[in-house]
Each structure stands twice: as C-alpha cells, then as structure tokens.
Amino acid sequence: MNTNPDETKMALWLDDELHGEEHAAFEAAAGITPEMLVAREDVRHWRALMAAAVPAAVDPPYPDFFNSRVERAIRMPAATEPAVVPEKQWWFFRWNVLVPVAACAGMVFTFWLGTLTNHRSNVVVETAPPRAVAVEPFVYTPESGVEAERFASSPASATVIVLSGVDAIPDDADFSKSTSFIGKRDLDVTAAVESESNDLMEL
Amino acid sequence: MDDPDDDFRLVLQAQHGDYRSYDALVTRHRGRIFAMIRNMIYQEADAWDLSQEVFIKAWNALPRFEAKARFSTWLYRIAHNVVYDWTRKRKLESVGELNDEIFARERIDSDSATTPSGGESPDETMAHGELRAKIEAALAKVSPEHREVVLLKDVQGLSYKEIADVMACSIGTVMSRLFYARQKLQVLLKDEYESR
Numbered sequence: 537m538n539t540n541p542d543e544t545k546m547a548l549w550l551d552d553e554l555h556g557e558e559h560a561a562f563e564a565a566a567g568i569t570p571e572m573l574v575a576r577e578d579v580r581h582w583r584a585l586m587a588a589a590v591p592a593a594v595d596p597p598y599p600d601f602f603n604s605r606v607e608r609a610i611r612m613p614a615a616t617e618p619a620v621v622p623e624k625q626w627w628f629f630r631w632n633v634l635v636p637v638a639a640c641a642g643m644v645f646t647f648w649l650g651t652l653t654n655h656r657s658n659v660v661v662e663t664a665p666p667r668a669v670a671v672e673p674f675v676y677t678p679e680s681g682v683e684a685e686r687f688a689s690s691p692a693s694a695t696v697i698v699l700s701g702v703d704a705i706p707d708d709a710d711f712s713k714s715t716s717f718i719g720k721r722d723l724d725v726t727a728a729v730e731s732e733s734n735d736l737m738e739l
Numbered sequence: 740m741d742d743p744d745d746d747f748r749l750v751l752q753a754q755h756g757d758y759r760s761y762d763a764l765v766t767r768h769r770g771r772i773f774a775m776i777r778n779m780i781y782q783e784a785d786a787w788d789l790s791q792e793v794f795i796k797a798w799n800a801l802p803r804f805e806a807k808a809r810f811s812t813w814l815y816r817i818a819h820n821v822v823y824d825w826t827r828k829r830k831l832e833s834v835g836e837l838n839d840e841i842f843a844r845e846r847i848d849s850d851s852a853t854t855p856s857g858g859e860s861p862d863e864t865m866a867h868g869e870l871r872a873k874i875e876a877a878l879a880k881v882s883p884e885h886r887e888v889v890l891l892k893d894v895q896g897l898s899y900k901e902i903a904d905v906m907a908c909s910i911g912t913v914m915s916r917l918f919y920a921r922q923k924l925q926v927l928l929k930d931e932y933e934s935r
Contacts, residue, residue, distance in 0.1 A: 544914065547899070547918075551892070553898055582893065585931075586889070587893065587896075590871060590875070591774060591894075592895050592896065593771045593774050594770055594773055594774040595769065597787065599769065602769060603762055603766060603769070605791060606765055606794045606795060607762065609795050610758070610761075
C-alpha cells in the first residue's frame, strides 16, 4: 500500500479519523466520488461486524482475585521498589585497587601457616603401628552349671567344644514340635511320615 | 470506553502512592487488557497471568508515565511487549520439542467455555457466538502483527496514531498492515462478510 500523504489522508478518511477542518479540506481537495463513499461504507460495515462479534472487554475469571493478586505482587518489596544502584564513594575506588593485593597477601600468609603446621606434625606425631593382641577365645554358655572346654588342633584344623553339666536328651524328645512351623513344601518328600506332616500343618 | 480524564486523575493519585486509585484503574482496564491478550494468544490461563504482569509492570513504570498518551494506550503498549516477550520465550523453550498447543491452535473451539460472555439476549449470543467463532478462527490464521492491528483498530477502537505508539512502528506501517489484514480476513470470512 502506498503511504504518501494523499494515501495517508485517504486511509484516515476511510476510517473516519479526519475531523473538523482537516476533514472538510480533504473532501474539498480530493473530490468525493461514489466509489470512495462505497469504500468508506465497506470499512464502516467491517468495523461494525468486528465490534459486534468480538467483545472489546472481557472481565478475567475471578476478577476480585485478579485485583488482590496484583496488589499482593506490588506490595512485595522487590516489585515495588526499583533496584537502586548505590552511589560509589571515593574510598570505594581505593579499596578496589587494594582487593588483589589483599588477596595475594592472604594467600601467602595461609601458605606460610600451612608449612608451619606440616613441620610440627612431622616432628611430633610418630605413631607406632597397632600391635596385634592375642586373645584367648572364650566359649559362652547361657545355662548356669554348664561348663565348656575348647580344644583346638592345628594339624587337624579342627576345634572341639566339650560341654559338661548338660542334661541328657530324652529318647522321646520331638524336636519338630519345639521348632518353628514348617510348611508342607519344606518337608522332605522322601520321609515316610505322612501323618506327622499332617499334624505339623495343623499347628 | 472509560473517561480518560478520570484515568488521569486516578493516575496522578496513584503516582503519589495511593494504591486505591491504582486498584480502581486495574478494575477499569482489566477487561480490555485481558480480552486483547486472550485474543492474541488464545489461552485463557496464560492471558490471565500476562494481564497480571501488565498491571504489575505498569505500577513499576507509573512514575515515568507522563500522560502524553491515554493511560489505556500506555497499557496496550505494555501488553504488546509482554505478549511478544512471552511468545519469544515460548519459541525458545519449544525448540526441538513437539508442542501440541501450537498444532491445536488452528483448531481451537472458539465456542468453548472460555468464550467471553457479554450482556446479550440468548438469540444474540447464539448468533454472535457463531460469528465470533468464525472470526476468531480467521484471526488465528493471520500473522500476529496483522491480528494485533485488527484487534486494536476494529475491536478496541484505537486510532492509527495510538496503534503506531503501541506497536512501536510508523503510521504508514500500521496502515499497510491493517489494509492487508482486513483484506485477508475478508477473504477468509467471505460468506459471513457478504451476507451481512
């Protein structure tokens, strides 16, 4: 679209943006033709169509919450107060120069301190390796009156523990009833004691 | 449209720290800003957040507002920047990934629950709702610049000069964009446009 002054005025006239003297002057100079009037009517018609179909204002959902949320964000210090850069003082520039010097001095001092500490630790701390202490194994028996004696045989690589004072185990002792429940699948399938295994299942 | 003189009075009071005046300005303009942004990005939840951002930024910049333009035009300018920043960020974030929303934008049902409701009779609402759906579908097919210029001119009623201020371009550019945008939309809405 050409936007020379005449075209610009024409566009403004078509959109009803010329008013007063400007409007009269344009109409006098341009000489209004029926085509121009039709074109202006088309633009008016279009604007009316758009304005009728698309609302210019729609309140946002939860409008009260909208306002309160804006207020909350604004009242937060970071949002309300623009970031202000503090004015630099004269001593700030001198301090700036001193920063690398101070950093170097700090590093040298720390290094010197480190060498001192290392030297001291070399002199003082001479720790001996831990000694292996032979400990005689002790066999613990929870029942009083029972004594245990341990015999170790190096050539046989075996250890025997002899318990004295333990009551003899009666022949009719049923170990299965004193142990925890055994499921059917854990039973030895080769054992021919089907009735007993059934008893076990009932436990 | 709200009286600009009232706006200036409220702005002056807000500039002196009166938050109640600013709250009144928010209430007066939130509908237009929200509608404008929603019509630009087609996402109600994001439009809500971006409208918030507009009013927060406006508050922070209020000391610099010199009343050379209408307060509403100034708000549209902030909204323009907020929407373009948001679009740019989204483009950067979505590089290399499949974004369903971008594909779905063309198929947005404008008659969905997010469609704005005005104070119309049921018949008018139905007729306008249908037309609105077609216009919104057509608007979705033009470029963001063309969409924005049509919305500012034909829906919000801004002048060429105000649109140029909002979009930070010359009046000639505004005229050119508006001319081509209207032409394209009239082709897309041929049946509707000629029957009315």
